[in-house]
Amino acid sequence: MDDKSYKEYLEDISTFIFDVDGVLTDGTVTVMTNGDMLRRMNIKDGYALKTAKDAGFKICIISGGSNLGVQKRLEGLGITDIYLGAHQKVNQFNDYLSQNNIDTKNVLYMGDDIPDIPVMKLVGLACCPQDAAIEVKGISQYISHKNGGKGAVRDIIEQVMKVQGKWDGNFDAKYD
Template sequence: MADKSYKEYLNQITTFIFDIDGVLTDGTLHVTSTGEMLRTMNVKDGYALKTAIDKGYNMCIISGGSNEGVRIRLKGLGITDIYLGAHTKIEQLDDYLSKNNIQPKNVLYMGDDIPDYPVMKGIGLPCCPQDAVPEIKAISKYISHKGGGKGAVRDVIEQVLKVQGKWSGNFNAKYD
């Protein structure tokens, strides 16, 4: 745990990076009789992801999983930087930051398990869902009160956007 409050980091965030299984999902896999693995994602997390993109934030997904249905869902939200099948996530992180000229101190990364550890050690604001493994909780500057796939992503995005004055307050707008 860092000596600074995590809130002191919120103003410097320009980039969100998320793992999928255990962060955007609750980590449960439903395996069909054909071997297809189905995941469940939270619609409120999706709204927050889309809102952050619409407000100009960088958004990236780095996951060891390789489900193309997940890619379709994320692309539908406007996420273009999606690394699936990433077993050494630090390589994808370095590639993404380099390509986009992003400083690690400006990154919020949310992970939940051991493969996220090396990435989380090198960025500005490592976060995790409430149900992350103990090793990830130990290095997180913020632990959401929400579980993976249960609004943890919305929690961190909303906090950053609110602190930076970019969370929508126009509740009378028309939505299709």
């Protein structure tokens, strides 16, 4: 990592990659009696994801979890590059970049825990929510003032889009 401010990287971002649990959710699950695990996702994060997608940014999800409800929610926002059950995230990361001809310097990755670190070390801008693991905070170029599942994704997407002149607040995106 160099001495540049994270803001100096925002202009180059064309691709957002996010973990799910602890980033798009608050990292907790409600376990139902039938064994199903329910997660909560922030509507404002959803709006930002949909807005970024509609503005031409590439959006990818790489998660160790494999919840069908999470997949349906993300697909409903127009996100099609979803890798669930990814325990070696670097493999999916490399496949995605190769298939889409994306340079690592143009990638922003937001993760919150140890399995995210190998990918975070490869991207142009490594970010995390405020409540990320200390090891993740130690390698992040930007730590959101928001917790996972509480607007951290919206925070960083909005910053990138504002710097690039693509966030004007007059969107007709369907986000719920």
